[in-house]
Amino acid sequence: MGQLSAGWLSIILGSIVVAALVVTFTLRSLPEWTGRVPVMLAGGIGGFFNTTSGVAAPVMVIHSRLARWDHRSFAATLQPIFMTMGAVSALSKLLMGSVEATPMEGLPELPYLFLGIVCFVVVGIYIGTRLARFVPVRWARAAAMVLAALGGAGAIVRGVFDVLA
Known part of the structure; x- marks a missing residue:
């Protein structure tokens, strides 16, 4: 049995994301889907997409629309x-043997790198919270949709380059 190349997987997942965003954006009335099951599905699908292709944001944006998640709370x-998804993705790749845990020249050791990432996330949340006072929710929601679409399109483009290489 053959294996699907990373390039083709990126193309497929990116296409699914873009198609889902188009449907989500163009439908005037979306069904409301709340509760634990949708949260677990969105987390699982987002984690899978993140681990395989690096595009979890579009899945979360779609989930936020279906769950009627308040945009300010969603963004925060x-x-x-x-x-968390990034850490779990990196750990699963290490445990599955798809990447090697060799230190790269110029990068700090893993604990320092992790601490740096956490610090940047905290600073990003702080800055985002301050900016949220000035950005209308409608604009922020539209920006989230556009960025999610760009993430899906980026996965497709990356996949095409991988397939053609």
Whole structure:
């Protein structure tokens, strides 16, 4: 049995993300889907997308629309979610043997790198909280949709380059 290359996986996942965003954005009335099951599904799918292709944000944006998640609360929650998803993705890749844990020249040791990431997330949350006072929720929601679409499109482009290389 063959393996799907990383490039093709990025193309497929990016296409799913873009298609889902188009549907989410163009439908005037979305069904409301709240509760633990949608949260667990969004987390699982987002984690899978993040680990395989590096695009979890679009999944979370779609979930936020279906769950009627208040945008300010959603935006404030994203950074810790992405930090956790990134850590779990990196750990799963290390445990599965898809990447090696060799230190890269010029990078600090893992504990210092992790501490630096946490500090940047905290600073990002602080700055975002201050800026939220001046940015209308409608604009922020539109920006989230555009950035999510760019993430999906970026995964497609990256996949195409990987396939053609």
